[in-house]
Amino acid sequence: MVTKIYEGEKLRMAIESEKIKELIKESIPDAEVTIEDLKGDGDHYAAIISSREFQDLSRVQQHQLVYKALGNRMGNELHALSIQTKTPETTE
Amino acid sequence: MNENNAALGKIKEYVEGNNVVLFMKGTPDFPQCGFSSAISQTLKNLGVDFSAINVLEDDMLRQGIKDFTDWPTIPQLFIKGEFVGGCDIVREMAEKGELQSLLKEKGVNCGSEASENKTQ
Numbered sequence: 001m002v003t004k005i006y007e008g009e010k011l012r013m014a015i016e017s018e019k020i021k022e023l024i025k026e027s028i029p030d031a032e033v034t035i036e037d038l039k040g041d042g043d044h045y046a047a048i049i050s051s052r053e054f055q056d057l058s059r060v061q062q063h064q065l066v067y068k069a070l071g072n073r074m075g076n077e078l079h080a081l082s083i084q085t086k087t088p089e090t091t092e
Numbered sequence: 093m094n095e096n097n098a099a100l101g102k103i104k105e106y107v108e109g110n111n112v113v114l115f116m117k118g119t120p121d122f123p124q125c126g127f128s129s130a131i132s133q134t135l136k137n138l139g140v141d142f143s144a145i146n147v148l149e150d151d152m153l154r155q156g157i158k159d160f161t162d163w164p165t166i167p168q169l170f171i172k173g174e175f176v177g178g179c180d181i182v183r184e185m186a187e188k189g190e191l192q193s194l195l196k197e198k199g200v201n202c203g204s205e206a207s208e209n210k211t212q
Contacts, residue, residue: 060175060181063178063180067164074165080126080127084180
């Protein structure tokens with residue numbers, strides 16, 4: 001029973017992660033996106049995004065690009081998406 | 093529309109009238125959100141004297157601050173009138189020592205220096 005619910009949650013989370021990735025890549029085509037489910041609850045994600053488009057932008061501007069890609073979802077259904085942006089050169 | 097302008101005016105006043113301003117959910121002692129809690133804890137740990145604005149007490153501010161910065165989430169940190177970022181950016185900056193450098197560069201006192209000045 002518990003396992004079943006967990007499996008369902010895992011599936012929902014996988015779909016959500018894919019959707020986040022898709023949305024970001026739609027507006028930032030060269031983006032490398034990694035999504036982690038921080039607490040395993042499908043509600044607290046961390047997205048690490050690497051793109052050449054971030055070059056020469058401040059961190060605030062980099063995050064704003066990502067927020068624009070996510071439309072009005074940020075702060076609403078995605079209330080707990082933590083974001084880290086990098087340029088390919090700074091990616092370890 | 094007028095109400096909206098009033099909120100933006102109020103925000104400008106806060107941001108320009110204080111060295112370090114944090115718009116957050118709840119208060120530093122009773123934060124109502126994990127992200128607000130994290131950022132205010134970071135500032136406390138650095139010994140930064142900051143003004144906290146609880147957006148949960150004012151819906152106009154809660155929306156207004158998002159329009160002001162074109163930033164969809166709260167908390168939001170300002171140093172000397174400049175928007176620095178939300179929880180993720182501030183955490184990253186603090187980890188890399190950049191927040192400390194920025195505070196220093198802007199002439200904001202941290203730690204024991206701040207408390208010494210306060211007693212004057």
